Amino acid sequence: MEPKFKYFELKLLEPAFGSKLTDLIIELDYLRKKKLGGSTHPRTFFQLKEIFHILESIGSARIEGNRTTIAEYIEARLHDEGTTDEKIREIQNMEKAMDFIDENIRNYPINRMLVSELHKMVVAGLSPQREGDATPGEYRMQNVRIARSQHMPPDYTQVPHYMDELFEFIQKDTSPKYDLLKTALVHHRFVWIHPFRNGNGRAVRLFTYAMLVKQGFNIDVGRIVNPTAVFCNDRQKYYDYLGQADSGEEQGLLNWCEYVLGGLKEEIQKIDRLLNYPYLSKEILLPAIEFSLERKVITNIEAKILKVAVGEQIFQASHIRKILPDKIPAEISRILRRLKEKKMIVSEKENTRKYLMSFHNNYLLRGIIKALGENGFLPVKE
Ligand SMILES: Nc1ncnc2c1ncn2[C@@H]1O[C@H](COP(=O)(O)OP(=O)(O)OP(=O)(O)O)[C@@H](O)[C@H]1O
Ligand SMILES: [Mg+2]
Incomplete structure (x- = not known):
C-alpha cells in the first residue's frame, strides 16, 4: 500500500483514571521525585552511567552485535583514536550529544535551536549517502518517506509550521502531571513530521532524553533514564506502536503512550537495582x-x-x-x-x-x- 499523509490535531490526552496508563504516570512521577538514595557510591554510579550512555548510543546507532562487539567498541574507545569508520562515528556522535544534554540542558530552552543543534551533532562527519544528512540542522526541503511505514510525512513546505506548533505544545503551561504524556506524544509527532531528511530517529531519541532531563529525571537527583533503550531494544515493536499512533485516533495514541511510559519505567527500575x-x-x-x-x-x-x-x-x-x-x-x-x-x-x-x-x-x-x-x-x- 502506498503511504498516505493523514492529518490529526496535536493535543493532550485524558487517560481514564482506572487505566494502566494512569498507573504508569503515577508510578513514574513517584520515581521522578525520589532522590538518589541507593547505597552505591556516587563515583561508582557515575561510571555505570557512562557505560549506559555508551550502550544507548550503540543501540540508537543500530549496531548489530553481541556483548563482544560492544566490549570491543568500548575498548577501541579507550584508545581514543580518531576514526574513519562511519558506524563508530555514529555512535560517538550520539555519546557526545548525550553529554551535551547532561551538561547544558538546564540552560537551554526546548526550541528549534536545540533540535537543530542535536541534529547537527547526530549527523556530524557522516556522509549523506549513509547515516548523515546533506543539510545538518536544517529542515528538509524535499518530501520524504519513512522506510517500512504506511505514514507519509507532511509536505516539506509544512515542516516549519508543524514544528512551531510542536514547540508551542511543549511550552504550553500545563500541569506537570501531563509532562510524561506530552513527552510521549511529542516523540511521535516529531517523527510524524520527520523534519529532517535523515537522522530523525536519532534526533528524536535525544530530544526525548532532553525533555526527560528537563522534567527532573536527571542525574542531579540521581536518575539516569535511558530512553533510547526503550526504543531500541525491539525496533519492530517501536515501529508498530508508532504506526498505531499514526492513525491519530485516541486508542492508537493511548497505546503508544502506554508503550513509551512502560518502557521508561522498566529502564528506571533497572537503574534502581544498580543503585543497590x-x-x-x-x-x-x-x-x-x-x-x-x-x-x-x-x-x-x-x-x-x-x-x-x-x-x-x-x-x-x-x-x-x-x-x-x-x-x-x-x-x-x-x-x-x-x-x-x-x-x-x-x-x-x-x-x-x-x-x-x-x-x-x-x-x-x-x-x-x-x-x-x-x-x-x-x-x-x-
Ligand atoms: N510509522 C512511523 N511513523 C512515524 N515515525 C516513524 C514510523 N516508523 C518509523 N518512524 C521513525 O522514523 C525513524 C527513522 O527515520 P530516519 O531514517 O530519518 O532516522 P535515522 O536516525 O536516520 O534512523 P534510525 O532511527 O533508524 O537510526 C525511526 O527511528 C522512527 O523514529
Ligand atoms: Mg536514516
Missing part, C-alpha cells in the same frame, strides 16, 4: 573481577585487592595490609601504583590515599559488560 550496592557488588562487580582474572587481565594479587575495593567501596592501604600480611608496605605501595597506572583504582579525591575501583575506562569493562548482560541489562542478545 549489595546487588551491584555481588552480581556485577565481583563476577567482573573473576572474569578478568580468568582472562589474565589482572594478577591474583590484583584480583584480591580489587575484591577488597568492591567490599569496602572506599579503601586504603591498611585494608590491603590485612589481606596481604606477608607483604612489606613498599611492595603494597608498588602494587597499588600499578593498579592506578592501569586505571583500575582511582583516588576518591585528589591528594588522598583513599581509593575506589574504576572499571569504565580499562579492561575490567569486558567483565562488567558480560555481567550486565547476564543480569538482563543489555539490549543485545547473544
